[in-house]
Amino acid sequence: MTGSDVSLESALSAVSETTPLVNSVTNEVTVNDVANITLHWGGLPVMSDDEREVADMVAIADGCLLNMGTVSATGEETMLTAGEAANDTGVPLVVDPVGVGATPTRTRVADRLVTDLDVDVLNGNYGEISAIAGDDAEVRGVESVGEYGDIAVSSIVCARKTGAVVVASGETDIVATDEEAFEVHTGHPMMGNVVGTGCMQGVTLAVFAAAMDDPLQAALSATAAYGLAGELAADGSFGAYHGPASYKIAFLDAVAGLADAAPDVTGRIERIEV
Ligand SMILES: Nc1ncnc2c1ncn2[C@@H]1O[C@H](COP(=O)(O)OP(=O)(O)O)[C@@H](O)[C@H]1O
Numbered sequence: 363m364t365g366s367d368v369s370l371e372s373a374l375s376a377v378s379e380t381t382p383l384v385n386s387v388t389n390e391v392t393v394n395d396v397a398n399i400t401l402h403w404g405g406l407p408v409m410s411d412d413e414r415e416v417a418d419m420v421a422i423a424d425g426c427l428l429n430m431g432t433v434s435a436t437g438e439e440t441m442l443t444a445g446e447a448a449n450d451t452g453v454p455l456v457v458d459p460v461g462v463g464a465t466p467t468r469t470r471v472a473d474r475l476v477t478d479l480d481v482d483v484l485n486g487n488y489g490e491i492s493a494i495a496g497d498d499a500e501v502r503g504v505e506s507v508g509e510y511g512d513i514a515v516s517s518i519v520c521a522r523k524t525g526a527v528v529v530a531s532g533e534t535d536i537v538a539t540d541e542e543a544f545e546v547h548t549g550h551p552m553m554g555n556v557v558g559t560g561c562m563q564g565v566t567l568a569v570f571a572a573a574m575d576d577p578l579q580a581a582l583s584a585t586a587a588y589g590l591a592g593e594l595a596a597d598g599s600f601g602a603y604h605g606p607a608s609y610k611i612a613f614l615d616a617v618a619g620l621a622d623a624a625p626d627v628t629g630r631i632e633r634i635e636v
């Protein structure tokens with residue numbers, strides 16, 4: 363596949379025509395943003411994370427996100443229960459290993475998720491993806507710091523290690539499989555100034571993966587669409603902003619209005635030689 367195979371019009375139509383129910387087991391820092399952006403893409407959010415119910419909810423869902431941003435001991439087990447239910451019922455599974463590499467606990471939990479579960483799409487920032495690949499990484503709390511000149515190689519290594527399509531977020535997002543990598547040239551620096559843009563990207567990937575058959579096509583479409591919404595928010599198309607808080611509102615409005623903005627990603631997705 364080349365980047366020119368990606369059509370946002372058909373991807374967004376697939377979402378609106380299927381209205382995918384996505385269950386997110388996620389952190390309490392950004393859970394409301396994750397729920398709202400699911401709706402704004404055209405999906406239906408549910409945030410079931412109780413051990414007594416989660417397997418039943420995932421079994422009736424069309425997609426599942428596991429985000430380990432504030433994972434507790436019970437939350438760890440519930441994420442495995444949810445992920446196993448997704449695997450058992452063929453529900454596409456997205457994992458966001460928030461903060462992996464920052465502490466031994468986060469590294470252990472992330473390793474357990476990618477080892478014990480069949481993950482369709484794995485999304486993280488440069489530091490998190492590099493940490494899972496086993497490369498040098500500096501993750502301070504949940505933020506990626508430092509330089510990652512070989513992030514495309516790390517992303518392919520991570521894809522080979524996990525069997526997932528990998529999305530490494532940063533100034534330029536990388537989408538990689540075990541064999542190839544793409545650069546997605548969309549987005550805006552303001553997106554890095556809002557807590558939750560990584561978490562919201564994770565559920566965006568889950569919505570598109572739920573609506574589309576091919577996880578690579580879904581990951582490329584979702585990543586490109588997400589960045590375009592960030593650009594439209596920054597250029598005033600959805601209202602002026604005066605700082606990161608008002609930018610976040612404009613960004614959510616851009617997601618909700620993207621389909622009507624006739625988004626075009628021609629030339630924005632580049633298959634790279636690694
Ligand atoms: N400097 C930047 N330029 C363009 N897009 C960015 C920039 N920083 C972050 N983004 C975008 O913001 C989203 C979240 O990325 P990131 O901040 O790396 O995730 P996290 O919040 O998990 O650390 C991604 O879509 C990414 O492409």
Ligand SMILES: Cc1ncsc1CCOP(=O)(O)O
Pocket residue numbers: 389391392430431432460504556557558559560561562
């Ligand atoms: C700050 C923080 N702490 C635990 S989860 C979380 C939110 C992380 O959101 P994102 O990964 O989108 O920056």
Ligand SMILES: [Mg+2]
Pocket residue numbers: 460486487504560561
């Ligand atoms: Mg993140």
